[in-house]
Amino acid sequence: QKEVEQDPGPLSVPEGAIVSLNCTYSNSAFQYFMWYRQYSRKGPELLMYTYSSGNKEDGRFTAQVDKSSKYISLFIRDSQPSDSATYLCAMSSGGSNYKLTFGKGTLLTVNP
Amino acid sequence: IAGITQAPTSQILAAGRRMTLRCTQDMRHNAMYWYRQDLGLGLRLIHYSNTAGTTGKGEVPDGYSVSRANTDDFPLTLASAVPSQTSVYFCASSDVEGTQQFFGPGTRLTVL
Numbered sequence: 001q002k003e004v005e006q007d008p009g010p011l012s013v014p015e016g017a018i019v020s021l022n023c024t025y026s027n028s029a030f031q032y033f034m035w036y037r038q039y040s041r042k043g044p045e046l047l048m049y050t051y052s053s054g055n056k057e058d059g060r061f062t063a064q065v066d067k068s069s070k071y072i073s074l075f076i077r078d079s080q081p082s083d084s085a086t087y088l089c090a091m092s093s094g095g096s097n098y099k100l101t102f103g104k105g106t107l108l109t110v111n112p
Numbered sequence: 113i114a115g116i117t118q119a120p121t122s123q124i125l126a127a128g129r130r131m132t133l134r135c136t137q138d139m140r141h142n143a144m145y146w147y148r149q150d151l152g153l154g155l156r157l158i159h160y161s162n163t164a165g166t167t168g169k170g171e172v173p174d175g176y177s178v179s180r181a182n183t184d185d186f187p188l189t190l191a192s193a194v195p196s197q198t199s200v201y202f203c204a205s206s207d208v209e210g211t212q213q214f215f216g217p218g219t220r221l222t223v224l
Contacts, residue, residue, distance in 0.1 A: 043218050
């Protein structure tokens with residue numbers, strides 16, 4: 001079993017839709033969870049950062065972490081064409097280990 | 113605010129040649145990382161450095177070397193390039209306590 005699983009998509013939605021992106025993981029030591037957005041031919045951009053379980057909201061974006069189920073989600077409300085990108089989940093156990101484990105990314109297209 | 117800069121932006125290289133990819137950050141982050149990103153394989157860690165003067169191997173270190181003489185610079189060297197090293201290379205950095213990594217714009221390398 002891979003440490004982090006992420007559906008690669010592609011996912012295509014109409015403008016204004018609510019988008020749900022998800023990752024599952026197997027390492028119970030993970031306690032830091034991140035979502036990155038990567039536009040075509042650009043570097044990954046940190047979008048959301050969450051520690052342990054719970055929700056975090058930033059504008060149209062909401063990140064959820066359920067450590068009991070080893071499941072994290074990113075919700076995008078009122079999706080816009082500018083949200084079209086690849087979304088990568090990433091996680092870490094923290095402490096002296098700074099290394100991140102990434103999902104392979106989900107390609108999202110928001111159609112106007 | 114520059115963040116992380118990488119050079120060159122892209123490069124075509126003959127197999128067997130030596131190549132150094134440059135990475136500089138101005139955020140005074142202690143930790144720095146090199147990743148390669150390949151279609152279907154996602155981001156894979158090549159080497160990392162938790163602080164100046166120390167380096168460590170990541171998931172795919174073979175054929176690559178790094179050095180960390182100071183806080184700001186983290187060059188990646190391919191001693192004798194092979195076609196399988198054709199990829200997009202990203203440098204990233206993070207601070208001491210957080211695991212939030214910030215990425216550079218990438219170097220697109222083609223080895224023929």
